[in-house]
Amino acid sequence: xxxxxxxxxxxxxxxxxxxxxxxxxxxxxxxxxxxxxxxxxxxxxxxxxxxxxxxxxxxxxxxxxxxxxxxxxxxxxxxxxxxxxxxxxxxxxxxxxxxxxxxxxxxxxxxxxxxxxxxxxxxxxxxxxxxxxxxxxxxxxxxxxxxxxxxxxxxxxxxxxxxxxxxxxxxxxxxxxxxxxxxxxxxxxxxxxxxxxxxxxxxxxxxxxxxxxxxxxxxxxxxxxxxxxxxxxxxxxxxxxxxxxxxxxxxxxxxxxxxxxxxxxxxxxxxxxxxxxxxxxxxxxxxxxxxxxxxxxxxxxxxxxxxxxxxxxxxxxxxxxxxxxxxxxxxxxxxxxxxxxxxxxxxxxxxxx
Numbered sequence: 001x002x003x004x005x006x007x008x009x010x011x012x013x014x015x016x017x018x019x020x021x022x023x024x025x026x027x028x029x030x031x032x033x034x035x036x037x038x039x040x041x042x043x044x045x046x047x048x049x050x051x052x053x054x055x056x057x058x059x060x061x062x063x064x065x066x067x068x069x070x071x072x073x074x075x076x077x078x079x080x081x082x083x084x085x086x087x088x089x090x091x092x093x094x095x096x097x098x099x100x101x102x103x104x105x106x107x108x109x110x111x112x113x114x115x116x117x118x119x120x121x122x123x124x125x126x127x128x129x130x131x132x133x134x135x136x137x138x139x140x141x142x143x144x145x146x147x148x149x150x151x152x153x154x155x156x157x158x159x160x161x162x163x164x165x166x167x168x169x170x171x172x173x174x175x176x177x178x179x180x181x182x183x184x185x186x187x188x189x190x191x192x193x194x195x196x197x198x199x200x201x202x203x204x205x206x207x208x209x210x211x212x213x214x215x216x217x218x219x220x221x222x223x224x225x226x227x228x229x230x231x232x233x234x235x236x237x238x239x240x241x242x243x244x245x246x247x248x249x250x251x252x253x254x255x256x257x258x259x260x261x262x263x264x265x266x267x268x269x270x271x272x273x274x275x276x277x278x279x280x281x282x283x284x285x286x287x288x289x290x291x292x293x294x295x296x297x298x299x300x301x302x303x304x305x306x307x308x309x310x311x312x313x314x315x316x317x318x319x320x321x322x323x324x325x326x327x328x329x330x331x332x333x334x335x336x337x338x339x340x341x342x343x344x345x346x347x348x349x350x351x352x353x
Contacts, residue, residue, distance in 0.1 A: 029059045033071045040074050048078040049087075069095065069102045076120075077104065077113045085116065092120035097213075097351055100128055100150035125153040125204045125212045126351055127175065131219070131343040138337045142182040145200060145217075149175040153212075154205040157181045159198050161190075162218075167198060185339040194223040200343070204351075213351035218344040223337055229329055232322040235315055241308035 036051035052075040059068055076091035095102055100121070104114050130146040147157070157171040167190075170181045190196060200217040 029055050029063045030067050032058075033067055033074075036071065036078075037074050040078050043081075045078040045081045049075060049082060052078065065099065068098060072098065073102070073104050073109075076117065077109055080113055080116060088116055089120050092117045093124050096121050096124040096150045097126050100124075100126060100148050122151045124150045124351075125206055126150045127155055127202050127204050127213075127215060129200070129202055129215055129217060129346070131200060131217050133343065134341045136185050136339050136341070138185050138188070138339055142184050143339075143341055145181050145183075147175060147179045147181065147202060149177060149179070152176040153207070154209070156203045156205070158201050158203075159183065159187060160201050162197060162199060185341075188221065188223055188337075188339060191221060191223055196221050211350070214349040216347040216349065218347075220342040220344065222340040222342070224340065225338065227338065229326050231326060232319060235319055239315060240312050241305075243305055243309045243312060245303040245305060 032051055032055035036048045036055060039045075039048035039051055052071050056068065056071050056075070059071070072091055072095040076088045076095065079085075079091055080088035095117070103121070104117050106114050127150070128148050130148070134143050136143055145157070147155070149155075152174060154173065155171070155175050156169065158169050159167045161167060167187045168183070170183055171179070187198075188196075198219050198221060200219055202215045203211055204213045204215075206212045
């Protein structure tokens with residue numbers, strides 16, 4: 001127990017020192033590349049080439065790809081303006097091998113730089129791939145890989161076991177710029193305990209049919225049940241219209257008619273002169289009261305409202321249709337499997353930059 005404390009401190013100190021050193025190396029490479037770019041901007045191509053070569057010599061996989069791309073781009077341009085076309089061509093070939101999509105910006109570099117880059121790109125036969133985490137339904141969806149080529153050449157894209165045995169050839173033919181290859185996930189019978197690994201492999205061939213570079217992406221596969229859809233929520237009561245007449249409209253009509261009739265009976269000046277009740281006054285008052293009764297009967301409580309009933313039925317029908325469609329989809333999903341695909345880091349065999 002007495003040794004455990006110092007030993008733990010020593011281990012943690014070593015891990016921290018290693019992480020710090022890596023961070024300093026990365027920062028140092030980026031700083032050296034920036035310094036080389038400054039030399040290039042001052043037209044000091046010799047110092048630019050020397051500084052950028054030293055930066056690339058110490059750059060590793062921990063150095064960010066944009067930093068390495070920048071270094072190779074400016075190194076190729078600096079070597080060209082030093083009169084060393086072969087060195088410029090070699091630098092641009094390294095750039096193409098690192099990422100076929102990277103290229104000198106024509107707004108920054110003159111045509112002679114972009115031209116020699118185009119020559120290097122045409123002479124280099126490599127492919128890079130973009131493979132993302134994917135979840136597919138077996139028998140319904142497809143896994144997709146996006147390929148980017150440096151120039152026109154022949155490739156072979158396959159799925160392999162880790163021992164190199166080819167499970168399926170996904171594509172064999174030419175590629176000029178970009179290409180998508182697909183896999184439906186049907187080759188999963190080999191999985192044990194619903195998990196396993198395949199390798200997505202792309203082999204680039206030279207003009208004479210020889211292998212120039214192989215790109216390999218390990219993919220961890222997990223087979224599981226398909227997620228089902230939730231049942232649609234019920235329709236809120238606030239969206240439904242009243243299907244029967246309420247008591248308020250009829251009651252208001254009857255009260256208005258009776259009230260006006262009563263006023264006519266009590267105020268003889270409104271209908272007939274003098275204070276003596278007249279038959280016409282009673283007739284008017286009775287008519288108004290009768291109109292109130294008719295209004296009450298017209299808006300009697302409990303009377304069905306056909307338009308509202310039809311609108312509510314349409315709402316209920318739409319909800320039931322959603323429920324039926326969800327049930328059918330879930331019945332299909334229960335029978336289907338879901339395949340989760342998790343790609344690992346890319347491995348390059350041959351032709352590394």
